[in-house]
Amino acid sequence: MSKVTHWKRFTLVFVLALLGLTVLTGSVWAEDVFQGSVIGSGETIESDVIINGNEVTLNGAVDGDALAIGRVVTVNGNVSGSLIAIAETVIINGSVEGSVYVAASSLELQANSAINRSLYFAGIGLNAETGSQIGRDLRAISLGAGLSAAVGRDVKAVIGIGRIINLILNNIDWKAGRFEARLPSEKSALLAYNQPELVGDVEPAMVMEGARYEGRSDSLRQSEQPAQAQIIGGWFLQRGRQILSFLIVGGLIIWLIPGLFAQWAAQAQNRPLASAGYGLVVFVMGNAGVFVAGAIVGAVGLFLAYIYLGKLALVFWGVGFSGLLFAFSVLIAFVSYISKVIVAYLMGELILRRFSSRAAERKLWPLLLGVIIYALLRAIPVLGWVIGLIVTLLGLGAVWMAYSSKKQATVNV
Template identity: 30%
Template sequence: MSRTSPVPFLLRLPTLLTLLTLLAAALAGALLTAPAAGAAELRGEEDVLVAADEVVDDDLYAAGGTVVVDGTVRGDLLVAGGTVTINGTVEGDLMAAAQTVVIEGTVGDDARVAAQVLLLGEEARVADDLVTAGYSLQARPGAEIGGDVLLGAYQALLSGTVDGDVTAGAAALALAGTVGGDVQADVGSADEVGAAWAPTTEVVVPRVDPGLTLTDAARLGGDLSYRSGTEASIAPGAEIAGEVSYEQVAVDEARPAEPTGPLALLLDGLRLFVTLFVVGLLVLWLLPRTAAGASGVLRTRPWLSLGWGALTIAGTVVAVIAVLVLAVLLGIGLGLLTLGGLAAAVVVTGLVLDLVLVVGLVLAVSLLAPVVVGYTAGGLLLRDPAPPRFGKRVLVLALGLLIYVLLRAVPFLGPVVALLVALFGLGALVVWLWDAARRSRAHRRGRGTGRPPGEPSPTAGSTTARPPWQAGGSAPGPGADAPR
């Protein structure tokens, strides 16, 4: 037996992600195939303005906090920024990635836009197709799109004129204008709860009711085909020239509802504990020296750990931005020199490096840092910071992680605990790895000069080759370097 159900928004994510991928590929392709120097104009600053009496005879590549085109661009416009406003004319394609994109003028060919909010005003003209992905799309009465519309968004309100077809994936879709072709949509249900979040932009974002809605002003020249948990709300005055096809989405009645209240809190805490405990077991088994060393650093040098944790996070963010900017600038330069293949390799390498940095930081903060802090806290509570037996170390880890999970569940206190644990744990790992690298270099230098590996250099400081836990006067125990 089955029952109707709203289409979960997650089911529409593939459409949205596909559109975002296509838009990113289009932007990257345009960047990497840029013509030789002198065949395109580049502008990059906080505020970019093409004045009303200004004419750009070539393609325009622009990036800035605010980009405003009041004049005319004879070629394509490739733009990235916080707010992009087109009041004038773009005779070629528009390719934009921004928080807010407002089109009040004319786009002579296709428009491909990735933005939180896309607004087409009363005077907006897009001569060919519109492809967009984001949170909200609004085409006001009077806006004209000469080709097809392909969109993936949370909500869309089409009150203007679309000469071609409309293909949409959205939680909320309202048709209040004219569509010359067919409409094919995968939409939410009328009984879905509206989005609790809406972006903060310089334009007013309309509220579109979940599901598919056709107002009295809707005029469809072709067929209407849609999938949803409930039937569309079609006003009596709406006109549909073709057939209406409705596919009802159903789910298994036996599927249990998501738990709420204390039960949900308990399950979330259990999942977190099990995840961290499994990761901690792997660390104690495969990297016992790392666990003991980082725990020793946290016990003996907690404030140094806190500082290095904050610096590591900040430094990683700066490095990610720097790598991205450098890759884009090199890609632009090589593209202008018609070295498209090398430009693509540089951009891809930069993106891969950024991905490695971000994933590494996320894993260290969310998994390794709580394990280090939990292992340290459990040892202090049991008055055995460096237990020699593997079984005792597992008990220490479990006790520390249990306390961490309980504190995470406390309202308002939980986020603060998570932040402090991330900073202290990450910093302890960084300090221990740095000390380990210094000891390794000193060991290699000792071998290179003929001294026994364990003999310190005469010029080295007494703390250079000393493990960090020795600062506190306690050793990790004979079982800390190898699993039992």
């Protein structure tokens, strides 16, 4: 079977599955989808709604949740549930009894607007006028903002390109080589907007009585000088968790796919430089590919919604983003665990063969020795990060080369 025929069949199956899901879910959503882009004043929709168009206007009432997609989304009425809005501009001048989730270039909370629960915003500009109310929390990432809303509880926001960059840099654990996403919640995070790196004129949010700020500064004050015993105990605990995680992953791989695991280790041993090179390509292209594919899925879904195919857009997003989430999870598993296990096993096997070939043949002992050595080396400041990077690239490249060799052998046959 030719590659062209294979891809044709795959495309056909995908389209049929997508259409099948649309048909199956059509009866469920038939009463929930509002046909049109305007809900007029005095009109009440007693169900969840999906409303889309160039200019989406909600002047009436929705007794349920609302999903609004368009160029401009304006909410002047009432939504008894939560509101999800994806648009270039979102204007809220009514009330939402649930939470509001907005992805847009700009969001305007006008003076009469009221959000009973929380607001989540990601975009370029956020303007909350005096008189607007947010019952619970405000979570936002934006290039510029004017915040004069009354907020019931916590405000966690990153405003300005400089602060967004700082957020990314400050959340990277350079020693552990990982990124941990967290928004600043200290009051200073919202009051220091007059710094040159921020964009726009920003006013601090008014916080209602009883509101609280809980940030890292509080936790640091509680334990500014941890005891030496705690530091040592924490170090051993972290190493133990790391070793246990690698042993579990490695043991499962050796048990489930021992032959394939042996091929990966052989590639890393026989062609280490090529493995590292291919590993770098896989790492960069894998991450970039996931984000590009995500942008394509999002854009196609928005286009479908724009031409009044809201149900199909939701199905497409569900299938597309679920597949991307699975692919990204697999990539993370290979980057974080499997690549390390491959090289650690190879290292343990090479060491054991110098002393006892019988012990080296029992795959558990090389794995245990290699994982312990890797965990100790990885704990070295700076050098450990370099070792971790090299090991990751070697393991990823070995997997790719083994896959390519097997694929080439199949083609030749």
